[in-house]
Amino acid sequence: MIAPLTYQNKLSINLVSKPKISSGLSRVFSAAVVNRQFCDMLLEDPYVALKKGYLGEKFSLSREEEDLIVSIRANSLADLAKQVNRSLSNSY
Numbered sequence: 059m060i061a062p063l064t065y066q067n068k069l070s071i072n073l074v075s076k077p078k079i080s081s082g083l084s085r086v087f088s089a090a091v092v093n094r095q096f097c098d099m100l101l102e103d104p105y106v107a108l109k110k111g112y113l114g115e116k117f118s119l120s121r122e123e124e125d126l127i128v129s130i131r132a133n134s135l136a137d138l139a140k141q142v143n144r145s146l147s148n149s150y
Contacts, residue, residue: 085117086100126142
């Protein structure tokens with residue numbers, strides 16, 4: 059026997075998207091995780107760290123991403139990541 063058609067209410071769902079982390083930012087943090095010297099340079103002088111790159115490879119960052127990292131003063135990589143995440147979350 060075929061079941062009778064039933065009426066179903068349509069519900070609308072609002073999804074809030076999370077900010078996307080660029081591959082350039084991911085590479086910066088990956089380099090800092092695997093190399094203590096790069097991590098220290100990133101925390102002490104982020105401008106120089108970003109310009110030098112890691113293992114001869116430059117980071118592909120937007121101007122805004124570069125400005126954001128350079129403007130943050132952090133005592134640890136975790137603190138830097140937290141501040142970057144907070145800033146990106148606020149801008150979306």
